[in-house]
Amino acid sequence: MELAGQALLDAQLDLWQNTFAYVKSMALKSAIDLRIAETIQHHGGGATLFQIATRAMVPPAKIPCLSRLMRVLTATGVFNAQKTRSGISSCEQLFYSLTPMSCLLVGSRNQAPITTMLLQSTLVSSLFELGGWLRRELPEPCMFHLRNDHTLWELADSDPKFNALFNNGMNSDTEFIMDIVVNEFGEVFHGVDSLIDVAGGHGAAAHAIMKAFPHLKCSVLDLDHVVADAPNDTNVHYIAGNMFETVPPASMIFLKWVLHDWGDEECVKILKNCKEAIPPRDKGGKVVIIDIVIGAGQSDKQRKEMQVVFDLFIMFINGIERDENQWKKIFFEAGFRDYKITPVLGVRSIIEVYP
Ligand SMILES: C[S@@+](CC[C@H](N)C(=O)[O-])C[C@H]1O[C@@H](n2cnc3c(N)ncnc32)[C@H](O)[C@@H]1O
Numbered sequence: 001m002e003l004a005g006q007a008l009l010d011a012q013l014d015l016w017q018n019t020f021a022y023v024k025s026m027a028l029k030s031a032i033d034l035r036i037a038e039t040i041q042h043h044g045g046g047a048t049l050f051q052i053a054t055r056a057m058v059p060p061a062k063i064p065c066l067s068r069l070m071r072v073l074t075a076t077g078v079f080n081a082q083k084t085r086s087g088i089s090s091c092e093q094l095f096y097s098l099t100p101m102s103c104l105l106v107g108s109r110n111q112a113p114i115t116t117m118l119l120q121s122t123l124v125s126s127l128f129e130l131g132g133w134l135r136r137e138l139p140e141p142c143m144f145h146l147r148n149d150h151t152l153w154e155l156a157d158s159d160p161k162f163n164a165l166f167n168n169g170m171n172s173d174t175e176f177i178m179d180i181v182v183n184e185f186g187e188v189f190h191g192v193d194s195l196i197d198v199a200g201g202h203g204a205a206a207h208a209i210m211k212a213f214p215h216l217k218c219s220v221l222d223l224d225h226v227v228a229d230a231p232n233d234t235n236v237h238y239i240a241g242n243m244f245e246t247v248p249p250a251s252m253i254f255l256k257w258v259l260h261d262w263g264d265e266e267c268v269k270i271l272k273n274c275k276e277a278i279p280p281r282d283k284g285g286k287v288v289i290i291d292i293v294i295g296a297g298q299s300d301k302q303r304k305e306m307q308v309v310f311d312l313f314i315m316f317i318n319g320i321e322r323d324e325n326q327w328k329k330i331f332f333e334a335g336f337r338d339y340k341i342t343p344v345l346g347v348r349s350i351i352e353v354y355p
């Protein structure tokens, strides 16, 4: 392909957009670190540069740099900026406000904890290993292990700060998505009287389900050290155990963001244990999975791109996002007979699996 003129410059622009994508990520991270969305909300939905600088403790000499950061965050749709005349001099100044994206950095649907977790250095730096990791023969450590000398789960177990960052991040995601699941797709839980949230962490999903359906008896199964730190002020019942060994009985088994951590063989093992835990289909038994199904649902470019980017991202812990055929294969190998994919959670789907 011989490019010339404008096409050549457009190609360079594409290259730069991909090369500098991380600068946008770091601008977003700094907006969270400096609590800019909270400052805008604190000032009634519109804040000046000076107000943002004051609450973020940015010294006067750095205000021009902060202004340049705000220019990027406005250009990339994180914030809006509007010119307004104010004060005695009636000079023009910018008022920054929230966009739908930055509304997710404040309030009850706050996604700042998961965004902070995703943009911290142990995770981001793992992806520096991608090229080298691809050249290594199997079996070998995942990118996270190569970079940090521990698996993610080992680090969570040994480093309380990392553990808190990870659990708070996962909790904020769970609260966000479960609010939609129970309010808009609550029929998934109809006819169910007991549920085990397998590998449910600190129980944010079980808590949301119990709040919406108080008759439902909800338990969380997770590893000893996770259950040891679980909150004790809820009606959720916590069970310390290993999903590869056994899953306690219930009419429904719930798995959110769990199977994408594991290869097919491990998933089949987990799903077989889930199948043993539930009654037959005509007695209401089913497994409900919240995960990505690549290619399911609206196939707009942005959604499809996010699904495959997420798949590459989760490779950092040897995880995988699956398409329908890949899911089908593990369901049938685990002995299930039927499944239904409802692709209604943005890039994620609700998958109901029947014995
Ligand atoms: C990505 S987190 C998902 C947590 C939760 N489902 C959510 O969406 O917030 C994966 C969870 O799997 C748990 N886990 C890993 N190995 C496990 C095992 N063998 N048995 C039970 N839980 C396990 C981890 O402790 C962690 O809480």
Ligand SMILES: O=c1cc(-c2ccc(O)cc2)oc2c(O)c(O)ccc12
Pocket: 114, 118, 123, 152, 170, 173, 257, 258, 260, 261, 317
């Ligand atoms: O490192 C992660 C990140 C996530 C994740 C990303 C985006 C969200 O909105 C929620 C969660 O999920 C993970 C996960 O499920 C896992 O088992 C390991 C690592 C991560």
